[in-house]
Amino acid sequence: MTRSNRRTFVRHTVVLAGAAALAHAGLATAQSYPTRPVTIVVPHAPGGAVDSVARIFAEKLKDELKQSVIVENRAGASGMIGAQHVARSEADGYTLYVNASIHSINPLLYKKSIKFDAVKDFTAVSMLTQGALIFSVPPSVGATSVSDLVAKFKASPNRYSFATSGFGxxxxLxxxxxxxxxxxxxxxxxLYKGAAPALQDLVGGQVQAMMDPMLSSLPFVKAGKLKALAVTGAxxxxxxxxxxxLRESGMKDFELYSWxxxxxxxxxxxxxVKQLDEASSRIMAQPDMKSKLETFGFESAYKNSANFAKFIDAETARYKVVIEKANITVD
Structure with a gap:
């Protein structure tokens, strides 16, 4: 072996040894994970659908990990403040993130102002659950069906408006x-800053229609304060x-879930990631977990890490079409 070849061999040996050491260190970290409390960041205010899902899930995750799991609300900017915090956190599994489909919608709307990449700066661990929305109106509108509401909207468009609990x-959508x-x-x-003020004005008749998760809207429907015209699921x-x-109501291609x-x-x-994903799979399969989520209008929709990433790509493409057709713009 020539001196040049010996130097090359030594260099390769050192590189390979270094890689092996890093791999061993990563394995050791994973095997001991977690050794301290894990934080789940919720990028919205307490009490909403995302927060509720996160807290129900966190209660189960602490049992799976045998470690405390803390839910931390970092609301603001349509969820982007909390998302940015997570994107810049240490990649050690101690900072996690629960959000809804808005995570994939924001990049399509805030193209210039968003400060993170919703795909590249995150690891998709697991899809947890999904829920159809209730399409409701206050009784004062006098609509008894979706077609009835469309007719009223077309007859007097200046009298009506739609509410939304959050842009994007x-x-x-x-x-x-x-x-x-x-x-x-x-x-x-x-646009309202949350479901509570939007629903308050909807019940009061200041706005005349809204699509909203069952968790927040169903109590008003059950109390007779809102009239449910349709649900957005399949x-x-x-x-x-x-x-x-909505499909039964004449909109044959309409299917929408908040996931x-x-x-x-x-x-x-x-x-x-595998440890967290497997824990998610076990949690979402538990009968009491399914039952609790169903009372809030959610259904089981677990997807593993790889399938969740593919699902996000497909949903993002679908949202892009809706945003372009509806001409929704921010920057």
């Missing part, structure tokens, strides 16, 4: 899709068996 939320598919682009969509909800889907997932920062060791 599933409810916002659902409202936009409903309006453009029915040639009702002149009906304004009013099938009727067992919580509202007499309420038709909820678990992410971590990019580059979390694969062994930790």
């Amino acid at each position: 939320s599933a409810g916002h 659902g409202a936009a899709q409903f309006l453009y598919e029915n040639d009702l682009g002149q009906i304004p969509i009013v 099938q009727r909800s067992p919580l509202l068996p007499d309420v038709p889907t 909820y997932g678990l992410w971590a920062p990019a580059n979390v060791p694969p062994a930790i």
Whole structure:
């Protein structure tokens, strides 16, 4: 062996040894994970659908990990403040992130101002659950069906408006899709900072329609303060068996869910991702977990890490079409 070849061999040996040491260190970290409390960041205020899913999940995750799991709310900027915090966190599995479909919608709307990459800066760990929305109106509108509401909107468009609990939320995109598919682009969509103030004005008649998760809207429907015209899922909800889907109401291609997932920062060791994903699978399969989620209008929709990533890509492409057709712009 020549001196040059010996030097090359030594260099390769050192590199390979270094890689092996790093791999061993990563394996050791994964095997001991977690050794301290894990934080789940929720990028929205307490009390909403995302927060509720995160807290139900966290209670189960602490049993799986045999470690404390803390839910931390970092609300603001349509969820982007909390997302940015997670994107910049250590990739060690101790900072996790639960959000809804808005995580994949924001990059399509805030193209210039968003400060992270919703795909590259995160690891898609597991999809957890999904829920159809309730399409409701206050009784004062006098609509008894979706077609009845469309007729009223077309007859007097200046009298009506749609509410949404958050810009870029599933409810916002659902409202936009409903309006453009029915040639009702002149009906304004009013932005609220959360479901509570939007529902308050909807019940009061200041706005006349809304698509919103069952968790927040169903109590008002059950109390007779809102009239449910339809649900946005592919099938009727067992919580509202007499309420038709939008497909049954004449919009044959309309299907919309708000879905909820678990992410971590990019580059979390694969062994930790696998551990979290397997824990998610067991949690979402538990009968009491399914039962509790069903009372809030959610259904089992677990997907493993690889399938969740593919699902996100497909949903993002679908949202892009809706946003372009409805001409929704921010920057």
